[in-house]
Amino acid sequence: MSHSPLLEKTVKLLHEANMQAPVLDLACGSGRNGLYLLNQNIPVVFADIKESALEQVESTVNCHNGEEKSTASFWQVDFEQDSFEQEELKPLAGKSFSAIIVFRYLHRPLFEQIKQAVIPGGYVVYETFTVEQPQFGxxxxxxxxxxxxxxxxxxxxxxxxxxxxxxxxxxxxxxxNESGKQAIAQIIARKPLL
Incomplete structure (x- = not known):
């Protein structure tokens, strides 16, 4: 499975921003989107609850010799902990990223954390299904x-x-999904500078 075309619109923005913090591929799964960014010389933190998914992504990164290894890191984390009321249970608290990318994943309590973890001038790239999706699968x-x-x-x-x-x-x-259609929403948004 290849990366989302939405990322092609984002790469230029990330290069132009020339940010020091890495990009977080939140709930990365197979890592297809973060791997695309890594291949564009953008540092990525791959984050997922599944250790096996992270091991697979790490194996893919290690197969490619070059600088990608040093710009990729891996974070096993549960983004759906029962309670975000306590600060220490907020997985993104105190973290900073130049961008957070989220594909085909939705956990509404995370939105405020995502917005806080992106540095001023940084980006959110989000793509997931809408309420129209059940008619297609x-x-x-x-x-x-x-x-x-x-x-x-x-x-x-x-x-x-x-x-x-x-x-x-x-x-x-x-x-x-026999129709080959999907109902989605996508956004690329830039956090205002302070």
């Missing part, structure tokens, strides 16, 4: 589906560089 649980306009509203206080909400033809569609 999984996921069907409303907890994992964005409402209409939800993503744009969440980042309305940021500079929205790109926003899309609708149905796309997905090349790598889920095997249970």
């Amino acid at each position: 999984r996921p069907k649980n409303p907890n994992f589906l964005l409402n209409h306009g939800e993503l744009a509203k969440l980042f309305s206080d940021w500079d929205i560089i790109y926003s899309f909400e609708g149905v796309i033809d997905a090349k790598n569609a889920d095997a249970n």
